[in-house]
Amino acid sequence: MSSTEDRRFEVLRAIVADYVSTKEPIGSKTLVERHNLGVSSATVRNDMAVLEAEGYITQPHTSSGRIPTDKGYRQFVDRISEVKPLSPAERRAIMEFLESGVDLDDVLRRGVRLLAQLTRQVAVVQYPTVSASTVRHIEVVALNPARLLLVVITDTGRVDQRLVELGAVIDDEDLAALRAMLGGAMDGKRLASASAAVAELPERAPRQLRDVLIRVSTVLVETLVEHPEERLVLGGTANLTRNAGDFGLPGSLRQVLEALEEQVIVLKLLAAAQHPGTVTVRIGEETQVEQMRSASVVSTGYGVEGAVLGGMGVLGPTRMDYPGTIASVAAVARYIGEVLAER
Numbered sequence: 001m002s003s004t005e006d007r008r009f010e011v012l013r014a015i016v017a018d019y020v021s022t023k024e025p026i027g028s029k030t031l032v033e034r035h036n037l038g039v040s041s042a043t044v045r046n047d048m049a050v051l052e053a054e055g056y057i058t059q060p061h062t063s064s065g066r067i068p069t070d071k072g073y074r075q076f077v078d079r080i081s082e083v084k085p086l087s088p089a090e091r092r093a094i095m096e097f098l099e100s101g102v103d104l105d106d107v108l109r110r111g112v113r114l115l116a117q118l119t120r121q122v123a124v125v126q127y128p129t130v131s132a133s134t135v136r137h138i139e140v141v142a143l144n145p146a147r148l149l150l151v152v153i154t155d156t157g158r159v160d161q162r163l164v165e166l167g168a169v170i171d172d173e174d175l176a177a178l179r180a181m182l183g184g185a186m187d188g189k190r191l192a193s194a195s196a197a198v199a200e201l202p203e204r205a206p207r208q209l210r211d212v213l214i215r216v217s218t219v220l221v222e223t224l225v226e227h228p229e230e231r232l233v234l235g236g237t238a239n240l241t242r243n244a245g246d247f248g249l250p251g252s253l254r255q256v257l258e259a260l261e262e263q264v265i266v267l268k269l270l271a272a273a274q275h276p277g278t279v280t281v282r283i284g285e286e287t288q289v290e291q292m293r294s295a296s297v298v299s300t301g302y303g304v305e306g307a308v309l310g311g312m313g314v315l316g317p318t319r320m321d322y323p324g325t326i327a328s329v330a331a332v333a334r335y336i337g338e339v340l341a342e343r
Contacts, residue, residue, distance in 0.1 A: 009079060010037060011047045012056055016068050016076045020321055023246070025065030070284035070318060073296070077281045077322050084323045086331050094331060098339045104128075104157040108233050111312070111336045116236025118328040121316030122260065125302075125336075126270050127231045128156035128309035135186045135194045138220075140179045145169035150216065152223055154191070156309050157340045162219045166212055174209055178216070181205065186220075195224040232263050239316070246317030247294040255291035260315070265289055269297050270311030277334070279326045284318055294318065298325045302333040304341040312336070 014035045018026045028044040031037065037044060048066055051057045056072035059065075068076070086094075097114060101107035108125050115123035139151040146169050152160045170178070185197035198220045202213040237260065240253060247253040259265050269287060279300045284293055292315075299313025313329050 007037070007039065007043075008047045008051060009075070010035075011044060012051055012068070012072055013076060013079075015048075015051075015057055015066060016072065019067050020319055023319070025060055025067050027065035030065065068319075070286070073283050073318055073322070074286070077283070080323055080326070084327050086327060091331065091335075095335050095338070098332075098335050101339065103159050104340070107157065107336060107339055109235075111332055112233045112235035115312070115314060115328060115332045116239060118332070119314045119316070119321075119325045120236075120239050120242075121314040121320065121325065122237050122240055123235045123312075123314050124260075124266055124270070125233050125312035126267060126310035127233070128154070128158065133158070133191050133309075135189055135191065138179075138182050138186045140175065140182060142170070142175055145171075148216070150220060150223075152186075152220070156304070160223050162223055164216050164219050166215060168211070170212060174212070177206070178209060178212060181209075181213070182216070182220075191224045195221050198224070232266060234260065243317050243319075246319045252294040256295050256315070259289060259291035265291075266315075269315075270299055270313060277330070279330050280313075281322065281326065296320060296322075298322070298329050300329055300333045302337045302340075304337055309337075309340070 011031065014031050014037070015026045018024075018030065018034065028041050028048055031044050032041050039047075048057065051072070052059065052066060055069055056075055057066040058069050060067055094114060098107055098110055101110050104127075108127065112123045112125050115125075134155045135152060136155045137151075137153045139153070141149040141151065143149055143163075146166045148164045148166065148170075150162045150164060152162075181201055182198070185201055186194040189197065198217045201217055202210055205213045237257070240247075240256065244253045247256060269282065269289070269292075277300070279298060282297045282299075284296065287293075287295065287297055294317060295315055296318045297313055297315050298320075299311055301308040301311050303309045312333055314325060316325075
């Protein structure tokens, strides 16, 4: 890339930084005063004219300064050479906060709340998908001779508890046999496979356990089937209202909020971010969602031992602190993966 193009990118970078910081259109005089660009005001004005002609910046009002376009933000994001690292104290605080989570639900809720606070945007995390989860253990506890508590623990840290009314009593010998059958059918299997195996158990069960297994398998199959309405956790939605003016035309914020209510839209945006350690940034029309034309999505995957469990990220106006947001999304995703791996 030529020195002229490098200089123009520095002008663009300065415009993006100042506009994100001040919310005000940026003029050439301001750029020269605030940034050590090493060239005259005339050269900066000429560079801004070229950037505007190429669609990287625009003039929102006559006689005003310039603001970045979606194309300008994209160029800026693509050429970010240094993402602001979190300090050791920040990293330690994140880890300690997440480790205090009592179970998967609590860890994910904490992660969303933390990410919303760090970025001042809307944070969203996807629950581990069924295809990625494996049954670590199934425990059967007799609360009384006719009532059982089933506890399903997955490798992603999720713990589901279900009560089963047997309609008859079960003795210790049959209870031990039931535990063995359920463990053999479920332990170490992906949830979809475990569900299929459990559904087949009543057909080959001893006669005295058949009715019990029909009741137990009915409850377990329902537990193991994925529930789409439980797949997302959102936090910091109020942050959008604080930046309402950044969404451009009247009604744009309402459209973004409506899109957030359509979980399938958010899941689609997160689905493409399935590589832990790699942060994806979609700006404006790149989201391919009409309601999101004034918004950006910064997302990544989180997981354990190289396995992706789900996606997470933040959504906000295109005028956002991209370096800081990228760093925060990457850090929280990494530490959620580490916390889940230890459980």
